[in-house]
Amino acid sequence: MDDTLREEQKLTARAVLAREGRGFAEEIGLGRTNNPASLFGLLVAAVVVAPRGEAREAARAAHEVANRWHTATDLAAASERDVAGELGAAVEGVDRGDGDDSASGAAATLVGLATALVETWGGDLRALREKAGQDPDRERALLTDLPGVDDAVADVFLREVQVLWDEVAPFADDRALRAAAALGLGESAEDLARYGAQPEKIGRLAGALARIDVEGSHDEVRHAAAS
Incomplete structure (x- = not known):
């Protein structure tokens, strides 16, 4: 200090x-390793918890999704109904909105995000980092180009990923x-x-x-x- x-x-x-x-x-069981699965898990968690105040129930739901579908390719191939089932009551119980934040709405967002991530970055956020030249402002811009990722989601992701991407810190x-x-x-x-x-x-x-x-x-x- x-x-x-x-x-x-x-x-x-x-x-x-x-x-x-x-x-x-770590609290919700996500690893911090600079590999596609770990980075994708952090982004999934950010998307689920950011609009819900990082409530513990939502964080646990994010872990369930990342634990079942380890990569963007896995989640892109999943049915929205199955994803909503994993999110389930944990998300419904901390709903902050008028329906868009329901489990089904969150599931559609996550599947859409996974699909875009596969199509744009091959499912690997390290490719996004490389394209950004490890510039934090550019990394944020590319992240928020993805569906379901607004500035609040990017804030949570960047806060957590700075442990792995030291240019963010x-x-x-x-x-x-x-x-x-x-x-x-x-x-x-x-x-x-x-x-x-x-x-x-x-x-x-x-x-x-x-x-x-x-x-x-x-x-x-x-x-x-x-x-």
């Missing part, structure tokens, strides 16, 4: 990581930065990098802060830091 950080900030950051330190991807989405500001840890991704400059550490801290924002567990973190 940066030596200029206050002791209170260091203790708070440690409390954040102690509470949520596994990170979003430091990156923190709005949820992570809200929690960071509330806890006195800073207001930017660059501020978070002061707690550990390696992409893995930044990714873990940003993911942990995003989950704290979702859960509203700021007071629990403050209590743990003060103990």
Whole structure:
């Protein structure tokens, strides 16, 4: 950690990581490996959870889909009905919309995304990264060209993938930065990098802060830091 950080900030950051330190991807059983299946799993998870506030039920549903259909090619060949069955009540139970966020709507989105990913990038997001020249802005632009991927989805994906794609780091989405500001840890991704400059550490801290924002567990973190 940066030596200029206050002791209170260091203790708070440690409390954040102690509470949520596994990170979003690991919590729902997704590997973090720079291969087509792992990257596709992260993108599937981002598409499912981003519009639903990263609710745990939606995250588990995303894992079920990625666990059954490991690659974009697999999911592109799946029936929307089967995919909706895997998403099931977990997505319905945290529905944030008027029907478009239902399991059937989410299934159609995922199958369409998988199909486009196969057709455009051979099912391999590493090809997208190469085409972008490892430029984070270009990576975001190419991601949001895919159906079902808006800026909110790209935020979740980039937050998680910075552990693997180090050009993305430091990156923190709005949820992570809200929690960071509330806890006195800073207001930017660059501020978070002061707690550990390696992409893995930044990714873990940003993911942990995003989950704290979702859960509203700021007071629990403050209590743990003060103990």
